[in-house]
Amino acid sequence: MKVIDRGTTEIFVAGGGVAGVAAALSAARQGKKVILAEKTVMLGGLATLGLVNLFVAMCNGRGKQIAFGMAEEFARLSVKYGYGDLTPQFVDGAIPREKLDEYAAIGKKPPRYKTNFSPEIFALQLTELLHDAGVTILFDSIVTDVTMCADDPKRARSVTLLTASGFERYGAQMFVDATGSAQLAYLAGMRVKTGRNYHIFSGMEVSLERCQNAIDAQDIEKLFVDQFGGRANLYGGNQPEGMEPYDGTSSDEVNTYFLRNHLEMLAHYKDAENRKKRDLVTTAGMPQFREVRCIEGDYAFRAEDAYRHFDDSVAAIPDFARRDYLYEVPLRCLTQKEFPNVVAAGRVAAAEGYGWDVLRVIPPAILTGQAAGTVCVHAIEEKKPVAQVDIAALQKQLAKDGVLIHFDDADIPPSSDGTIENSDKF
Ligand SMILES: Cc1cc2nc3c(=O)[nH]c(=O)nc-3n(C[C@H](O)[C@H](O)[C@H](O)COP(=O)(O)OP(=O)(O)OC[C@H]3O[C@@H](n4cnc5c(N)ncnc54)[C@H](O)[C@@H]3O)c2cc1C
Numbered sequence: 001m002k003v004i005d006r007g008t009t010e011i012f013v014a015g016g017g018v019a020g021v022a023a024a025l026s027a028a029r030q031g032k033k034v035i036l037a038e039k040t041v042m043l044g045g046l047a048t049l050g051l052v053n054l055f056v057a058m059c060n061g062r063g064k065q066i067a068f069g070m071a072e073e074f075a076r077l078s079v080k081y082g083y084g085d086l087t088p089q090f091v092d093g094a095i096p097r098e099k100l101d102e103y104a105a106i107g108k109k110p111p112r113y114k115t116n117f118s119p120e121i122f123a124l125q126l127t128e129l130l131h132d133a134g135v136t137i138l139f140d141s142i143v144t145d146v147t148m149c150a151d152d153p154k155r156a157r158s159v160t161l162l163t164a165s166g167f168e169r170y171g172a173q174m175f176v177d178a179t180g181s182a183q184l185a186y187l188a189g190m191r192v193k194t195g196r197n198y199h200i201f202s203g204m205e206v207s208l209e210r211c212q213n214a215i216d217a218q219d220i221e222k223l224f225v226d227q228f229g230g231r232a233n234l235y236g237g238n239q240p241e242g243m244e245p246y247d248g249t250s251s252d253e254v255n256t257y258f259l260r261n262h263l264e265m266l267a268h269y270k271d272a273e274n275r276k277k278r279d280l281v282t283t284a285g286m287p288q289f290r291e292v293r294c295i296e297g298d299y300a301f302r303a304e305d306a307y308r309h310f311d312d313s314v315a316a317i318p319d320f321a322r323r324d325y326l327y328e329v330p331l332r333c334l335t336q337k338e339f340p341n342v343v344a345a346g347r348v349a350a351a352e353g354y355g356w357d358v359l360r361v362i363p364p365a366i367l368t369g370q371a372a373g374t375v376c377v378h379a380i381e382e383k384k385p386v387a388q389v390d391i392a393a394l395q396k397q398l399a400k401d402g403v404l405i406h407f408d409d410a411d412i413p414p415s416s417d418g419t420i421e422n423s424d425k426f
Pocket of ligand 1: 014015016018019020031037038039040042044045046052053054055056067141142143144178179180181183200286287288289290345346347348360361362363365
């Protein structure tokens with residue numbers, strides 16, 4: 001097999017979803033040479049190409065923001081040119097006291113800090129963001145192999161990509177796996193585990209009726225309506241009887257998933273009577289699998305760790321579906337200590353049970369991406385394995401870049417009822 005040698009860089013990021021973009025951006029802003037390879041031709045991953053265009057709640061549900069850093073930056077960016085409004089009741093990270101009192105007086109819970117966004121415009125903005133930061137973006141480039149160092153079989157040396165030129169090899173000092181499916185980690189020989197995914201596949205439909213709604217409201221977002229192939233929810237509700245969940249790690253499963261979903265989606269459009277009145281404008285360009293593979297990290301993020309502080313926290317995050325639940329993400333969720341130069345980001349970070357759901361959604365995925373990029377910078381500068389970087393220095397840098405490292409104990413509620421809100425969608 002002929003492989004073109006493309007030289008080396010400092011940090012190589014596999015996958016251009018929100019986590020990979022955050023990793024590449026944070027490293028580039030700290031002066032490192034960064035290459036990011038994306039399998040498709042669009043940045044943003046599930047958040048854009050996968051049509052999952054909602055930044056879930058970034059607050060504690062009592063009017064206080066928890067997810068900051070690049071989660072906040074990307075959320076603001078997502079509504080800069082496209083439709084969507086970040087909950088306007090929030091001012092400088094909180095809903096003002098008087099406003100909270102007003103909600104309390106009428107027995108209403110305060111709104112959560114979140115927003116929908118235009119996936120296509122946001123994807124273009126991510127391209128601009130990385131380009132402006134000096135990151136080399138390789139579109140249409142699939143990581144197909146990882147070569148380890150001959151004298152240190154746990155240290156990655158280079159990756160081989162399938163591109164328009166054929167096979168190309170890039171060496172690097174540090175590697176971030178932000179593929180959403182731990183593809184790089186798996187190829188490098190890290191221990192990984194698989195998830196369960198139900199039958200869901202969405203597209204965006206427009207119709208004459210929706211056009212009228214949008215015109216009446218003067219709001220283009222009202223034009224779009226979700227159309228589904230499969231429409232199972234997060235917990236397997238609506239899963240067709242007898243259909244096994246997908247883990248999403250084999251080509252057979254991916255092919256079966258798309259075949260079933262394309263045919264189911266098409267069935268909605270077989271009433272030729274309506275063909276002038278509606279159109280399907282886009283479908284998800286990647287499988288809508290939530291949990292494919294994550295690393296078995298030095299620690300697994302879990303929901304039972306709510307309200308627990310970690311000395312090696314790299315970000316405080318809230319729970320998207322349960323008000324009041326607060327967590328910290330230990331650096332150890334991004335590392336497997338035998339592997340000195342590979343870091344996991346986004347939904348590849350180690351987690352278990354419902355904890356994987358909490359950690360994988362867009363704002364936390366961005367924050368673990370930001371942390372992964374920063375860890376790589378520190379590992380290079382300190383000449384240390386990623387699991388052994390100076391935690392205080394790492395946290396100082398992340399805090400300087402806007403990340404809340406530890407939640408405030410004053411925000412631990414006397415009791416949380418654990419009610420799950422809006423859980424179907426995420
Ligand atoms: C049905 C569904 C609904 C959801 N709803 C919500 C929601 O409403 N709000 C929310 O916040 N979250 C939601 N999520 C979760 C959220 O969208 C994702 O978990 C999050 O976007 C993950 O980001 P990521 O960057 O880690 O991974 P991904 O978005 O998966 O990005 C990985 C990127 O890596 C690329 N890649 C993969 N393999 C390779 C390779 N070998 N070489 C190069 N590139 C590669 C992919 O093309 C992709 O661009 C939902 C997820 C699903 C499936």
